[in-house]
Amino acid sequence: MKTALVTGSSGFIGYFVADALLAAGWKVVGVDSMSDYYDVSLKQSRLDLLEAQKGFTNVKGKVEQPGLLTKLFNQHKPEIVIHLAAQAGVRYSLENPMSYFETNLGGTLQLLEAARAHPPKHMLLASSSSAYGANTEMPYQENTKADHQMSLYAATKKSTENIAHSYAHLFALPITMFRFFTVYGPWGRPDMAPHKFTSRILEGRAIDVYNHGQMRRDFTYATDLVQAILSLIDAVPDHLTQQGKYLGDSLSPVAPHRIVNIGNADAIPLLDFIKAIEDATGVEAQMNLMPMQPGDVPATWADTSLLQSLTGYVPHTSVREGVAQFVAWYRDYYKI
Template sequence: MKTVLVTGSAGFIGYFLCTRLLQDGFRVIGLDAMTDYYDVSLKERRHQMLLQNQHFKAVCARVEDPDVLMNLFRAETPDIVIHLAAQAGVRYSIEEPRSYLQSNICGTFELLEAARAHPPQHMLLASTSSAYGANTHMPYTETDKSDHQLSFYAATKKATENMAHSYAHLFDLPVTMFRFFTVYGPWGRPDMALFKFTKAILEGRPIDVYNYGDMKRDFTYVEDLVEGIRLLIDAVPVRPEDGIVPEGDSLSPVAPWRIVNIGNSEAVQLTEFISAIEDATGRKAEQNLMPMQAGDVPATWANADLLQALTGYRPKTSVREGVARFVEWYRDYYRV
């Protein structure tokens, strides 16, 4: 039985990923700080469900605290590491940038140092579509330049990509960075648009629609994302002996390191997304049209060809199907 360390295991994506790994017969060590960025009871409930499986072990600690990860690597010697723990949210990074520095930068540094001392077979680190920043050429491809991030959140995630590359090069640590695109689904974060929109619509309150609704997102259903991550575990990058990288591959010419998009490969208009929520709730949304928020981008759209080439898989859940599943969960969980 292989051991997987998942940081951020009580988070939205972390919960679904741990569930999938346990189903596939892995032993899972879940590390989470249970921070109060959003409703902690949601995180606690996710861990409670995971703890029903005897092969799941929960550890409550911050990734950025010195020695936490080093001691965990020493004690558990994980075969696979999947690093999801991070301070999330573009808008919050304008208000509280230090929390992003500590969790995203310092936390990733502690992880890389622990991996340097106790090398796993493969490390998979979460990045974000926000790393593409001011790029306007779409769909986004992993080999595109990404030098102009528009938020501090995005800047910290791009920094972790570079940090991981240096460790992969210096210490031959196999690393896959996966960039995900507007993940949604049951058990989602309350600060995300789907959760906020659904709550407001069901309560008869208006929703804030930024850029006057002229926004496009590559909405990716959470179980599709998790399927991509699961399959990438077995796609371990190997340093090219001759420095030659196959066309279309983001593999580094000097390290066992690559970036992979995990997205639905479809740019969906925000108005269509809202329409799907209206259909699922059976209620019409009152829209408060607003200008674009600082640090945000008008569109995201993933090219998922590399993911398919590496794993044979491409996300496929439609927005209307995924939104309906979320609304069903929301009504059941909150009894509305």
């Protein structure tokens, strides 16, 4: 059996990635600190489902802990690595900036040092659509200049792309950075808008809607994101043989390093997303219309043509379908 190392394996996206790899016959070594940034019991529920499956090994620890990942690389020798562990959240970065430096930068550096000592066949590292920052030309394309990040979270994600590129160049490590766009779905984080909106709507409380609702997001369903990530496993970047092979490719001219958007290729008005939650719950939302939050952007929209060229896959779940699935999970999980 092939072995994959997944960091952040008890997190929202990490759980789905690990579960899909196990279903595909991989052995999965999952690393997660089980931090209390949000409800640990939700993480534990995800972990319980993974530990019930054959081939899963759980390691509790922080990716930024010196030597932990090097030890795991040496012990398990993973063929692929999917790095999802991060301190998430744009707004929380205003309250606790140090955690973003420690986990997002320090953790990624520990991972790259471990890979330098024990090179895997392919590393797939999570970045974010927030790396596009103040760009207004849409849809976002991977080769678009991205120098004006709007939040500390976004700045750390863009920095990990740059650090990973230097390691790819210096040590011939094949690295794909994927920028994902507003992921939602079952098992989603309580600090994310779909969870907060659904909770408040079902409880009859008003929801906070920023920029007076004048926002658009490329909402991407969780299982679509995971299918795209798994499809990229075999799309190993090679700057020596693939240069110019794909139109609009972000492949570095000096390193086996590539950036790939993963989104639904559509900018959905936030008010339409809220309407989908209203329809799924059967409850009309009460809204507190508020100004834009610091660090936020009014719109995101992914160009996914490179993903399609590399893998043949394009995320496709509609917001109406995805929201209905999320609300059904929410009612079941919280016994509502």
